[in-house]
Amino acid sequence: MRTAEAIVVGGGPAGSTFAGALAAAGLDVVVLDQAEFPRHKVCAGWITPGVVDALSLDLQDYGRGRVLQRITRFRTGVIGGPVLETEYGRTVSYGILRCEFDAYLLRRSGAEVREAARVETIERAGRDWIVNGDTRGPLLVGAGGHFCPVARHLGARRERDPVVVAQEIELPLTGDQERETAVRGETPELYFCADLKGYGWAFRKGDRLNVGLGRLDRQGLTAHVAAFRDFLVSTRRVPADLPARWNGHAYLLYEARRPSVVEDGALLVGDAAGLAYAASGEGIRPAVESGLLAAETVLSARGQYGRQYLEPYRRALAARFGTGERRFFPPVPAGLVAAAGRRLFRTGWFAKRVVLDRWFLHKDLPALRTGRTAIGP
Ligand SMILES: Cc1cc2nc3c(=O)[nH]c(=O)nc-3n(C[C@H](O)[C@H](O)[C@H](O)COP(=O)(O)OP(=O)(O)OC[C@H]3O[C@@H](n4cnc5c(N)ncnc54)[C@H](O)[C@@H]3O)c2cc1C
Incomplete structure (x- = not known):
């Protein structure tokens, strides 16, 4: 059994940003993704400068051998x-190719990444989570996109959501x-x-x-x-x-009915939390920003992952993206x-x-x- 502080399900921009921030602070974090990177993602691949800033992206380094369209x-x-x-x-x-962008961010995160690792089972064992029967830890982060298995485990029913x-x-x-x-x-x-x-x-x-x-x-x-x-x-x-x-x-759009983004020992980030902007459909920036906000809450919680310690993340999302329907x-x-x-x-x-x-x-x-x-x- 592999034991880690945080298990992140999904290695897209939300998961890699969260995992990178935790790894930078010295926490043991494992990312599980069903795909092998570089993987295709249905997306126009358009990022706003806010994404570049939030990720502290070195454009010169990124642009070397990758598509970076100004x-x-x-x-x-x-x-x-x-x-x-x-x-x-x-x-x-900027225009990027998601196959290049996501693989770059995931590699840069410094976290342990397990590819071709589709999450099938999630169990609660005391204060820990056990994922796929072989990975255990007190914090579970759902970054698996629209059909994230963690969001489903926490009760999201996407079939009914607008x-x-x-x-x-x-x-x-x-x-x-x-x-x-x-x-x-x-x-x-x-x-x-x-x-x-x-x-x-x-x-x-x-x-x-x-x-x-x-x-x-x-x-x-x-x-x-x-x-x-x-x-x-x-x-x-x-x-x-x-x-x-x-x-x-x-x-799912942020304006739609949102799932609960915080539970005991668990958080949702990015599309799993339904954060894309309604007018444009832009979801990479909210994915990255939610990954950073979630990481900030987790680092401040200092190992205590009860719901009340993770609530600041929910409040931070509301402050950043608004609370009601827009x-x-x-x-x-x-x-x-x-x-x-x-x-x-x-x-x-x-x-x-x-x-x-x-x-x-x-x-x-x-x-x-x-x-x-x-x-x-
Ligand atoms: C047609 C289209 C165009 C878009 N264009 C843009 C755009 O130009 N700019 C923009 O900002 N946004 C765009 N978006 C939105 C954007 O693609 C998403 O908001 C963004 O990818 C969310 O990132 P994420 O990390 O939350 O999820 P994702 O990028 O979806 O990553 C989720 C990861 O979880 C993994 N995963 C899923 N299920 C499991 C499982 N069971 N086990 C293990 N791993 C799993 C997946 O393999 C995937 O790697 C577009 C969306 C669509 C549909």
Whole structure:
């Protein structure tokens, strides 16, 4: 039996950030992930500068041999409508490949990582947890994403939760396809569905193209994806032979009903805690920040992992991400909102100040300040 202070289930950005902060403080931490890294993750791979800051990411080191696409402008609009270009004149986001990014963070964490270790069983034995019958410890951290087994063990029933449903495809471009494609690396394109219940994106990173669409309702997702693909092909934004079959995924938004993120001896971080931002679907920053906030609480708890000692984490999440339901539009009839929204999306002011600055770049959100931000050994 392997005994550790903390068992982290999931080695994505949330799990690796948490594990890295504990390892840096000298705690014995084991990360279990069902995948072998580098692994694919359905994601557009767009990170905001807040992620770089929170992770103290050395961009020069990271960019060596990995895709790091600097983003300085965007194209936005409603699918089928006019297109607006917003220029920032400086780097306001980055494009990364999740297979590279997640593997880099996990290796950098300095924690013991067990790959191809799918968590099947979780048992309570006194004050300890026993995972898969062979790993034991007093602290269990659920970082397993939307279908995290720890969240399920703590009572989350994701089938009933409102989620974002998304489909995405990422593929390398041949020379001919590259010439044919209007989407350029520094100019991600964001197009909202006419009912404003979702948006699609086309995003170049290095020689790869990432295209996807996410919606707040499951109904007609395939039809919305097909219409978006047709729009992109007909405007020559993507190659004409872009496959019609994309990868599907779902995730919980912070605005949705949230699971209990703290229990006796257990915490949830990242998507397992349902932290993605509703307007943009950005989940990497909340995953990283929740990993840091959870680590701060655990280090302050000094080995006492009763619920009351872990409560500061729940309060820290509420302080950082808000407590109640946040919506972008006032409670007026949906048709009216959509009609007004479509008009607003055509104005440069709205595209920059609201859609990009507020929803996607979180310009008004201050950097996360924690007492201990070191990650890795
Ligand atoms: C289509 C799409 C596009 C997106 N685009 C963006 C974007 O551009 N920018 C952004 O910020 N966010 C984006 N997101 C959201 C983002 O991908 C997630 O919020 C983020 O990955 C959450 O990180 P995490 O560490 O919590 O979980 P994950 O990254 O999902 O990691 C969870 C880990 O747990 C492991 N795991 C799961 N179950 C088990 C088990 N039983 N046993 C062991 N291991 C297990 C998995 O293998 C995985 O490695 C997108 C999401 C989707 C669906």
